[in-house]
Amino acid sequence: MDETQVMIITGTRKGIGKYLAHYYVSKGFIVIGCSRGEVDYKLSGYQHFCLDVSDEKKVKQMIAKIRKTYGRLDVLINNAGIASMNHILLTPAHTVHNILNTNVVGTFLFCREAAKLMQKNKYGRIVNTSTVATPLKLEGEAIYAASKAAILSFTEIIARELANFGITVNSVGPTPVETDLIRSVPKEKMDNLLARQAISRFGTFEDISNVIDFFIKKESEFVTGQNIYLGGI
Amino acid sequence: MYEKIVNLIIMQAEELNETLENKIPAELGASASLFDGKDGILDSIALVTLIVAVEQSVEDEFETSIILANEKAMSLKNSPFKTIGSLAEYIVILLNEENTNG
Numbered sequence: 001m002d003e004t005q006v007m008i009i010t011g012t013r014k015g016i017g018k019y020l021a022h023y024y025v026s027k028g029f030i031v032i033g034c035s036r037g038e039v040d041y042k043l044s045g046y047q048h049f050c051l052d053v054s055d056e057k058k059v060k061q062m063i064a065k066i067r068k069t070y071g072r073l074d075v076l077i078n079n080a081g082i083a084s085m086n087h088i089l090l091t092p093a094h095t096v097h098n099i100l101n102t103n104v105v106g107t108f109l110f111c112r113e114a115a116k117l118m119q120k121n122k123y124g125r126i127v128n129t130s131t132v133a134t135p136l137k138l139e140g141e142a143i144y145a146a147s148k149a150a151i152l153s154f155t156e157i158i159a160r161e162l163a164n165f166g167i168t169v170n171s172v173g174p175t176p177v178e179t180d181l182i183r184s185v186p187k188e189k190m191d192n193l194l195a196r197q198a199i200s201r202f203g204t205f206e207d208i209s210n211v212i213d214f215f216i217k218k219e220s221e222f223v224t225g226q227n228i229y230l231g232g233i
Numbered sequence: 234m235y236e237k238i239v240n241l242i243i244m245q246a247e248e249l250n251e252t253l254e255n256k257i258p259a260e261l262g263a264s265a266s267l268f269d270g271k272d273g274i275l276d277s278i279a280l281v282t283l284i285v286a287v288e289q290s291v292e293d294e295f296e297t298s299i300i301l302a303n304e305k306a307m308s309l310k311n312s313p314f315k316t317i318g319s320l321a322e323y324i325v326i327l328l329n330e331e332n333t334n335g
Binding site: 056057060061064067068116119164165 | 278282285288289292293298300
């Protein structure tokens, strides 16, 4: 690709998203990120939007601004996600709504609006985020795991719907990485979880960007509708 | 507003025509047939492409975001995607709704 690529990463305020924003700016991408709050960093080549990823109007406005400024969008990384460790009998309905809104509705909205812009150039790479909690059937994470199971299905189907537009859609399923998302999980539970991986260690940010690098390569045009779990699940 | 939108759709249709074998008869203006669910001029991919292009040009022209393929449009007995004219009428309704609701 001759021109500078434009990339959206959702959920860039902290954790994996923050790392990915820095990583892809350093690789020469123009990165546009978003989160509910402001970010505590400034990067040349990075622009931030404050929004809730499940707010349809705000998402549309963000993509409209990108269209007017850059006229293109090459990559979307749907990283924004929330979890809530809880037994089903103790899970309030509003927690379920929050998780589904951010993880499912947010991913859907960004995929839809990003694809509208990507299809203009008949090129696009979308990477969604799944989790090992789904295949490992992690107790206490029923809604989180279910929301990510929805992402797997969604990814497989829109990969077919968007194939004619030159857009690939894949997902990466990280193992636990030491971020805020897992802070509420007891250590013993976490150790048991790591023991179920073929490679029993926490994942790193670099493990994740390595998979994303592969999915978003121009040469990966024949790879779509796939999910890669880290750690050997 | 209606005429302006008809012209916007015609412009987008003409652009899309460059990539189509079965071309939209944009020269017929508002009565030009688009899609009737069975054997309309456009296949579904071309219809999606046209809808997205029209959404974006409406957004640029009127500084208002609308979503053309919403539930209402899909369930309307007389599909707004039948002709350029019916699509323009539908967009006028959506823009008015958007301006009323803010």
